[in-house]
Amino acid sequence: MNKSVLGILILSLGTGLIAFASPLATDPNDKAPFDPSKGLKDYAGKTIIGSKSSATGRSDSVIAGEHAEKCAELLLRNCTGLQVQVYPSFQGSWPDAAPETLEKMTFKTEGLSALVNWGRDHQQETLHHLVIGPNQYFPEWFWKSKYTAEELDQLLKRYITTLMTANDNQHKMDGWNMFNEMFNPKEEGGEYKKDGSARGNCVWMRMGFEADQSGLTGKAKINERHPVVFRKALQYAAMASGKLEIRECRVEEINRKSDALYQLIKHLLNSGVRVDAVGFQGHLHVNRSYDWESVKRNIRRFKDLGLEVYITELDVSMGMGWKKGDPFPQNYEKLQAERFYGMVKAAREAGVHRIDLWGLSEADNQHWLVGQNPRLFDEQFKPRATYQAVLRALFDTQK
DSSP states (O other), X not given: OOOEEEEEXXXXXXXXXXXXXXXXXXXXXXXXXXXXXXXXGGGOTTSEEEEEEOSSSSSXXXXXXXXXXXXXXXXXXXXXXXXXXXXXXXXXXXXXXXXXXXXXXXXXXXXHHHHHHHHHHTTOEEEEEOSBOOGGGSOHHHHTOOOOHHHHHHHHHHHHHHHHHGGGHHHHOSEXXXXXXXXXXXTTOOOBOOOSSSTTSOGGGGGOEEEOOSXXXXXXXXXXXXXXXXXXXXXXXXXXXXXXXXXXXXXXXXXXXXXXXXHHHHHHXXXXXXXXXXXXXXXXXXXXXXXXXXXXXXXXXXXXXXXXXXXXXXXXXXXXXXXXXXXXXXXXXXXXXXXHHHHHHHHHHHXXXXXXXXXXXXXGOOXXXXXXXXXXXXXXXXXXXXXXXXXXXXXXXXX
């Protein structure tokens, strides 16, 4: 007869407590009891667990900077995936100044290739972030450019071809985040970014729009037209053997914005171009609740299109509106732990292929939500209660 006792893991959260219940096995046919000293990948099974690295030491780098060795050690203990963070700007792949002519345009690929090689050497599933996004990810001279649609098309092809053919990256990289944040931010929206010279605009929209081919009707048809840059970029990236991913923020649950993303992907698939994966960023907030059943339904509907689904930038914080000196809820870390646990559990139950944390340790968090402790490890690379919540969610969803 199978006998078990109920084990309760109590995580101390300073001013609050959170408990996760799990059976502690006393029968050899039961799984081993939860071990809080394990690394994340030990309970991940086939799910890829990843985190990001820059190439230059700017943030979370495993190959450069003051904390590179510790960042690498932490990532290898916990992860089977490396998100290769090389933006066009921020010491990335694009030149700092505009070229005299398009023919003289050159792209920097050394940092990208170094991270790809490091990932392969350490048996990591590499995912590049990002190829195309709004203006803020590109150098400012590009925002102010007057390139025509035809010139942008020429630039797009050269850019993608250079990234992928350097270092044989088109065969070495396991996945390419082709698009990120191409919709307006609000989840009740669903409209695309506009062409313009502001940070939040997207010059690539100047390439034009094409009629919807999704086949959706009624309320499911959010947009009548879609930006041409999606189809063009995916055509130029077809040389890649790695997965081609489209990513967006605030689309974890079923809402108008995730409906618009769903429509876009159906349009692209019906237009004959390859889309292999969709990414939900997963920047969660403590000041709102989440419908985890909606998250699961959302994941499953994209999987039903034949796509892999990734959670690509998981963290939990107060959000972008928080400023240094603003108060935190008394039970802040408890709320963080609950949301980390809920997202990872829902994602795994719905069958996501990959979950990436948006950085691991606060020690090397230089730019994103600084002061809000959105990560799993503190400034001394020691695990926080949020780490135990993610580890428990992985344990509780083992097959």
